C-alpha cells in the first residue's frame with residue numbers, strides 16, 4: 453500500500469480516506485504564498501478548484517456538530533479556517549457561497565480587528581484579522597465561529613492557570629460579543645495534551661480541533677479531532693525530476709535547417 457499523502461490538494465488521493473470518516477480540512481490564509489510558512493496560504497483559485505471538485509463529486513459542507521461526528525453518512529466535509537484572517541473573509545466567503553459550502557473560523561478573541569502579532573517574531577508577514585462587523589457578516593452568511601484562545605497562546609508551554617484563562621476567557625469574550633454559544637475550540641499551533649484537552653472540555657466546549665492527521669469517526673476523541681491541511685501539492689521527487697527534465701529540454705539548442 454502506498455503512503456497516504458497528508459496534504460490535500462485534490463480529491464483523487466483522498467477518496468478512500470474520505471470514505472472512512474468525516475474529513476475536516478484546515479485552511480489558514482488565502483492569497484499568494486509568501487514569506488516563511490508560505491504554505492499556509494492557499495490561492496483563491498486553488499480554493500475554488502477544490503470546492504468545485506468536492507461539489508461535483510457530491511460532497512456537502514457539514515457544520516461542526518456532535519451529530520455530524522456521530523453520523524456515518526458519507527459525502528460530508530467540514531471546512532475550517534484558523535486565526536480569522538480578513539483575506540479568508542474577503543476572498544473565501546464569496547467562493548463558499550458560490551459553491552454552497554459552510555465553514556468555521558477559529559477566532560483569536562483578543563485580536564479581533566488586529567493582526568497576527570504572535571507570528572511577527574518569526575518574520576511571518578503581518579495580515580489583518582477580521583473585525584467585529586466582518587465576523588457578524590460571516591455568521592449572518594450561515595458560517596460558524598469557534599475559539600482559538602485570547603492571544604494565540606501555545607497552551608502546552610504556559611502555566612496551567614494561564615492556559616485555563618486563555619481557553620475559558622476566549623469562549624466568554626466571543627459569546628458576550630456575538631450573543632451566540634461558542635462550542636468549538638482549536639489548539640493554537642496544534643499544541644495540546646490530555647491536560648489541555650481536559651481544560652477545554654471543562655470550559656464547556658463540545659469539540660477541540662487538533663492538527664493530527666486523519667478523518668473522524670465516533671472513536672476519535674471529540675477534543676482531539678483530526679484534520680487535513682489543504683495546500684499546494686508538495687514537490688515530490690518525481691515532480692522535481694520532471695521539472696529538471698523539462699528545463700533540460702527547453703535548454704537544448706534547437707537546430708535550424
Ligand SMILES: [Zn+2]
Nearest residue numbers: 534535640641
Ligand atoms: Zn492558529
